[in-house]
Amino acid sequence: MTRATRAAETTLRVAIAGNPNTGKTTLFNQLTGARGKVGNYPGVTVERHFAPLALEGHGTVELMDVPGTYSLSARSREEQLAIQAVAGLHPLERPDLVVCVVDSTQAVRNLYLVLQLIELGLPLVVALNMSDRLESTGQTLDARALEEQLGVPCVPIVAARGQGLVELKRAMARVLSEPARGRPGWRWEPGDPLLVADARTVARELPAEWIAGDADRARALALWALLSLDEGDELAGIPPGLRAVVARRRKLAEASKRNLDEEIIRGRYEWLDARAKLFLRESAARISLTDRVDRVLLHPALGFAIFLALMTVVFQALFAGADPLIGWIEQLFAWLGARTAALLPAGLLADLVENGLVAGVGSVLVFLPQILLLFLFLGILEDTGYMARVAYLMDRVMRVLGLHGRAFVPMLSGYACAVPAILATRTMERQRDRLLTMLVVPLMTCSARLPVYGLLIAAMVPVGGAGPFTQGLLLAGMYLFSTVVALAAAAVLGRTVLKGPRVPLLLEMPPYRVPHWPSVVHMMWEKSLVFVKEAGTVILVCTVAMWALLSFPRHPGNEALELLGAQAEAVQEAIEGGDPEAVVDEAERRVAAERLAQSFGGRLGHALEPVLAPLGFDWKIGIGLIGAFAAREVFVSTMAVVYGLGAGEEENEVALRERLLTETRADGSRLYTPLVCLALMVFFALSCQCMSTLAVVKRETGSWRWPSFLFAYMTVLAWVASFAVYQGGKWLGFE
């Protein structure tokens, strides 16, 4: 046996559970610092955090979070994780201790979950968080009295300020040493003999490995099954026999006008309400600060105006604020690439290092400014409690489109860049809501499309006269077009591919709080790290692959061409006494253009021509589209190379604009007519010409299935729309 496996067998596992908005994450970060790892729960894309924690007498234990939940009962796969994680149902392992975080100011409702955990017979410690806020809400909570009633250790803490953590850790260590201290046996028990019989019958159908020989646990899981299973649930790994018996008992109960859900839930709440006066003293609630703030922020007119202003700030920061940073990163990597290439002998290797590897790393890191900024804003919006208000303000609008209210911020950030926007879909609980948002965000006009639009609009509308105005109008039209298509796509996909049960909007509006800055920073860091490590490797590999596609094969003909160029140079020099450097440059640019045309990518462009011709595009545009797959703005520099103008320099872009105006087809007619430019812009608006988007969707969904679907549906949409624009335009007599 290796040391690693022995250690894994002896490491104790501690799960942190609790209602949403109880400061679970804050407690997790306070206990463990920034040493956590992040993984996924098996089978679903819900993040799971792990971190080591030193506990006296137990060495290092492993702390892991359980998704925030009001109850263990479940309907979706995401909700099912809570019961799997705390009870250790397949495929998750059973924890040795559960810490349940409770919002002290809403004790009774939070204790509902605690009662369920006690029923399961799990060694338990209750952390009474936000105990400092009891006074301002006119309540006092007696932790000792509560401990007596529940029979498990209850420790008041203030996670955000680190108060009570020593006592909490001591209680955790004690229960780990003597699990009986945290396992008091049932508190509330189903009293009604009919319900007892229901539970007993259902318990007989539970798999043996769920029960693990524990009768209490069997009864608790039987109640869980009665409360969770029905025809409409999406739960996994439920034996058919269990489903059948639950359906039978529910039908029997209904026939005698009993409501099993209500009996179970009311039983627990009655137990809690009957004892609440023993540990909780309340005076009439005062008007809280949150209430006063909400009078403004949720005001029908003023609240909406403030919301729009806030979103403008977020958007502006993402769009313009990140720009200088992005520019620096790009310059840095261009410089680094040139420097490292200069150290190597000129040739293939230097080219690979400069344009493949270094450029690849740069193309990953270039996303970081926007990711960091977006997660800074998301952290603030979540931690302050404003995100729940966004859902409240926007629910109706988003619902018509089939989107979750929380999809608003990711959709908005899609105008800057789809990559951080897709990472931000994590703020939604349900996989279906996340997927739908991921599938439509890449349709929003991101900043990488702007250079392409700039080039094509310049080719369409001459400068001078009403030119700038028409150009602006066209650009605005492209934004409007992409927005309308994205919203329509959401409405269609949400009703077809991602059709799911309608979920009631039952959200909690948490009180406003000051953000816990270490947690916000921790999340920014963690998201960036995950992006660089997981999506970044895919992007790097794609960059190198793109480089190879456009550089190979190194045709022997090219060398002949180079020789020819050199000869031409010498001849020219001899005849005109002209500037030799300019002549060499010209020869090099021609070689580059020829090389690109001969490369695999170039041949692919040729091969694609029959597909592209109905859209009015030629094979050179085809090469540009292939190059743009690395990032949309690369279209501009690829086209510059295709036309033998050289890439990268500003003057080349001016030259490229002029070139587009004079480029002709084989029959001598103009290629870049306004109609072709428009069709090309529509193609760029709708196609998924972005490997980074696909890489990040792969990371977030855990398979290539959804990125493939995304690429396929957007490409088809783009082709059909461009076809309609070009052929329709021609039919109407435009050129």
Next chain:
Amino acid sequence: MVRLNDLADGQAGRLVSLDGDRAFRRRLMELGLLPGTPVRVVRRAEIGGVLELEVRRARLTVRTSEACLVFVQP
């Protein structure tokens, strides 16, 4: 007995019964809104089509289309 969205802003009542699909009823009950529990309408968002409620000191949001499935005694 009236529907929850017939209550004026700030008006309170006691829950009588819940209608609608099982997931909705179960979720509301698990949040502590059971027959007999006091519930107050805090405010409503006309544009959002959402109601803000106070139940057991917690603030919950419910869609107006779902709030009409909740019956209360003012």
